[in-house]
Amino acid sequence: MKILGIWGSPRKGGNSELLLDAFLQGAAQGGAQVEKVALRELKISPCLEIYHCFKDGTCPIKDDMRGLYDKLLSAQVVALASPVFFYGLSAQAKAMIDRTQALWSRRYVLKQDFPGGNRQGVLLCTGATKGRLVFVGCRLTAKYFFDAINVSYAAEILVRGVDAKGAILTKPETLTAATDLGRRLAQGEVLTPIKMDPLAV
Numbered sequence: 001m002k003i004l005g006i007w008g009s010p011r012k013g014g015n016s017e018l019l020l021d022a023f024l025q026g027a028a029q030g031g032a033q034v035e036k037v038a039l040r041e042l043k044i045s046p047c048l049e050i051y052h053c054f055k056d057g058t059c060p061i062k063d064d065m066r067g068l069y070d071k072l073l074s075a076q077v078v079a080l081a082s083p084v085f086f087y088g089l090s091a092q093a094k095a096m097i098d099r100t101q102a103l104w105s106r107r108y109v110l111k112q113d114f115p116g117g118n119r120q121g122v123l124l125c126t127g128a129t130k131g132r133l134v135f136v137g138c139r140l141t142a143k144y145f146f147d148a149i150n151v152s153y154a155a156e157i158l159v160r161g162v163d164a165k166g167a168i169l170t171k172p173e174t175l176t177a178a179t180d181l182g183r184r185l186a187q188g189e190v191l192t193p194i195k196m197d198p199l200a201v
C-alpha cells in the first residue's frame with residue numbers, strides 16, 4: 001500500500017504541513033509505504049497549453065513534474081495538503097494539478113487504460129477565516145483533480161481559523177482525526193466517496 005502525501009504550502013512547518021504529517025504518521029503506523037512530496041522544493045511550470053498530451057498523454061515540459069506522474073498513478077491513496085490562498089489552493093498545488101491535464105487526457109481524450117479500482121483521494125486544507133465558503137474553491141479543484149487521476153474523493157479535513165504558523169497545534173483533536181484517517185486508509189478501509197456539493201461546507 002503506497003500512500004502519497006503532496007504538500008502544497010510554501011511555508012515550512014506551517015499548518016497544512018503539520019496536518020499532512022499527522023495524516024502520514026497514521027498511514028505509516030497503519031503499515032503503508034509513505035512518501036511526502038514537497039511542492040515548494042520542486043520546479044513545476046504552469047501548464048503551457050501545448051496540447052501535446054492530447055496526442056500521447058505525455059507533457060513535453062522537462063521539469064520536476066516528470067517524476068510525479070508515476071507517483072500519482074501508483075499510489076493507492078493520494079493526499080493533497082494546501083492552505084487556502086485567495087479562496088483557492090496554493091499556486092504550487094494548482095500548477096501541479098494543471099499539469100495533470102496530461103493524465104486527464106489519457107483518461108478522457110485517448111481513453112487509455114488507467115489505474116483505478118479502489119484508489120482514494122484526500123484533501124487536507126487550512127484557512128485563516130471561518131466563513132462558510134472558505135473551502136469552496138479548494139474542494140471544487142480537488143474534486144476534478146481527483147477525477148483526473150482517477151481516485152475517489154474519499155475524505156477531507158478542512159480546518160478553519162488557523163493562520164499563524166503552527167496555529168493548528170491548538171486543535172489536537174483535528175490532528176488526531178488526521179492520524180486516525182491515515183491509519184484507517186493504510187489498513188485498507190475504503191470510504192464512501194464524498195458526494196460533493198461544494199457550497200454545502
Ligand SMILES: Cc1cc2nc3c(=O)[nH]c(=O)nc-3n(C[C@H](O)[C@H](O)[C@H](O)COP(=O)(O)O)c2cc1C
Pocket residue numbers: 009010011013014015016017082083084085086087088126127128129130134162163164165166
Ligand atoms: C497569499 C495568501 C492568501 C491567503 N488567502 C486566504 C483566504 O482566501 N482565506 C483564508 O481563510 N485564509 C487565507 N490565507 C491564510 C492561510 O490560508 C492560512 O494562514 C493557512 O493556515 C496557511 O497554511 P500553511 O501554514 O500551511 O501555509 C492566505 C494566506 C496567504 C499567505
